[in-house]
Amino acid sequence: xxxRPILSPLFLASALLLPAAGQAASITLSSDDVVDPDEGxxxxxEHLHELPFLNQGGSYRFTLRTLTEGSASGxxxxxxxxxxxxxxxxxxxxxxxGTQLRWMGASQQAFGSEVDSLGSYDFDPVLLGAGSWxxxxxxxxxDNKLWSSYELVGVPLQNRVPEPAxxxxxxxxxxxxxxxxxxx
Numbered sequence: 001x002x003x004r005p006i007l008s009p010l011f012l013a014s015a016l017l018l019p020a021a022g023q024a025a026s027i028t029l030s031s032d033d034v035v036d037p038d039e040g041x042x043x044x045x046e047h048l049h050e051l052p053f054l055n056q057g058g059s060y061r062f063t064l065r066t067l068t069e070g071s072a073s074g075x076x077x078x079x080x081x082x083x084x085x086x087x088x089x090x091x092x093x094x095x096x097x098g099t100q101l102r103w104m105g106a107s108q109q110a111f112g113s114e115v116d117s118l119g120s121y122d123f124d125p126v127l128l129g130a131g132s133w134x135x136x137x138x139x140x141x142x143d144n145k146l147w148s149s150y151e152l153v154g155v156p157l158q159n160r161v162p163e164p165a166x167x168x169x170x171x172x173x174x175x176x177x178x179x180x181x182x183x184x
Contacts, residue, residue: 027154076148
C-alpha cells in the first residue's frame with residue numbers, strides 16, 4: 001500500500017498546527033502577591049512583580065482590573081505600569097494623554113449587602129522578548145481604610161507571521177506533495 005498520498009496532508013497539517021502549540025500562556029499578576037490583604041493598600045504605592053520566565057517572546061494584550069471596597073471608584077487609581085527587562089523598559093502612563101494606559105470606566109457590583117466598585121484599564125499591545133521580566137505598578141489609594149486591589153492580566157496575541165521553522169515545514173510539505181504528484 002502506498003502511504004505517500006496520506007502523508008503529505010499530515011505534514012501540512014502538522015506544520016500549520018505547530019505555531020499554535022508553541023503559543024505562550026496567559027499571565028496574571030495580583031496586588032495580593034505583594035500586599036498583605038489584611039493591611040491593604042494605603043496612599044501612593046509602587047509594587048514590583050516578577051513575571052514567569054518567558055521561553056519565547058510574543059505580543060500580549062494586557063488589561064488591569066481594580067476592585068475598591070465601597071462605591072467610590074475614584075478612591076483607587078493606577079498611574080503607571082512599567083515592564084522591565086535586561087534590555088530596557090516599556091512604560092505605560094495614564095497621566096500623559098490617555099492613549100497608552102486607558103481608563104475604560106468603572107461599574108458597581110453588589111457582593112451580598114456590600115456594593116463595590118470595579119474599574120478597568122486597557123493597554124496598547126506589549127511585545128515581550130524571551131527571558132526574565134519584572135513589572136512595576138504605580139498608583140494611589142485615598143487611604144480611607146477601604147480595601148482595594150488590582151489584577152493585571154496578559155493574554156498572548158496570535159502570531160501573524162509564522163516562525164521560520166513552521167514556514168520551513170510548510171515548504172517541505174509542499175515539496176513532498178509536488179514530488180508525489182510528479183511520480184503519480
